[in-house]
Amino acid sequence: MNLKSEISERAKASQKLIEESLKENLEKIVLASQKIASAIKAGNKLLVFGNGGSASQAQHLSAEFVNRMVMERKPLASIALTTDTSILTSISNDRGFDEIFTIQLKALAKKGDIALGISTSGNSPNVIKALKLAGEMSLYRIGLAGAPGSKIGEFSELCLWTDSKSTPRIQEAHLVIGHIICELVDLILFGEKPDEKE
Numbered sequence: 116m117n118l119k120s121e122i123s124e125r126a127k128a129s130q131k132l133i134e135e136s137l138k139e140n141l142e143k144i145v146l147a148s149q150k151i152a153s154a155i156k157a158g159n160k161l162l163v164f165g166n167g168g169s170a171s172q173a174q175h176l177s178a179e180f181v182n183r184m185v186m187e188r189k190p191l192a193s194i195a196l197t198t199d200t201s202i203l204t205s206i207s208n209d210r211g212f213d214e215i216f217t218i219q220l221k222a223l224a225k226k227g228d229i230a231l232g233i234s235t236s237g238n239s240p241n242v243i244k245a246l247k248l249a250g251e252m253s254l255y256r257i258g259l260a261g262a263p264g265s266k267i268g269e270f271s272e273l274c275l276w277t278d279s280k281s282t283p284r285i286q287e288a289h290l291v292i293g294h295i296i297c298e299l300v301d302l303i304l305f306g307e308k309p310d311e312k313e
Contacts, residue, residue, distance in 0.1 A: 148299035160192035165233030216245035237265025
């Protein structure tokens with residue numbers, strides 16, 4: 116086994132999927148960024164959730180919004196529903212794991228917020244339940260998923276697909292998409308600073 120060759124193959128696969136995903140989702144990325152920017156400007160917030168690697172993606176994305184991505188600007192309202200172990204374990208214990216995000220949405224969400232559900236399979240029951248509830252609560256729903264055709268598309272008003280069956284490659288593409296969305300939201304809300312122009 117040639118480990119250097121394995122590294123090269125994985126890097127090429129990741130780069131290829133990222134390029135394809137950005138091309139296929141170009142208009143959706145713009146629309147997602149505009150929707151999130153409009154919601155935040157109106158005093159609403161972004162609520163992000165997922166399981167496992169997608170949970171870490173949710174936390175990562177919310178951190179970029181609350182702290183900053185690249186430019187210095189005021190904090191933007193975003194909550195990852197994956198971070199409070201007391202809430203997550205109490206809901207799981209008392210009501211079931213499928214309810215960990217729905218209960219938090221009932222407590223924290225309001226009309227006009229954005230719900231962003233992340234699932235590499237696109238079929239995570241707790242993510243689907245949360246997006247369904249988000250629709251009933253008049254939140255705008257964005258899905259971020261793997262290959263097209265999964266359930267998440269049924270419960271999202273806007274779904275960004277990453278056409279692969281490889282979980283690591285999907286998550287790498289999701290990271291890039293999340294970063295770009297955050298940067299575009301910054302540009303929409305604050306414009307470019309002089310020292311960031313080429």
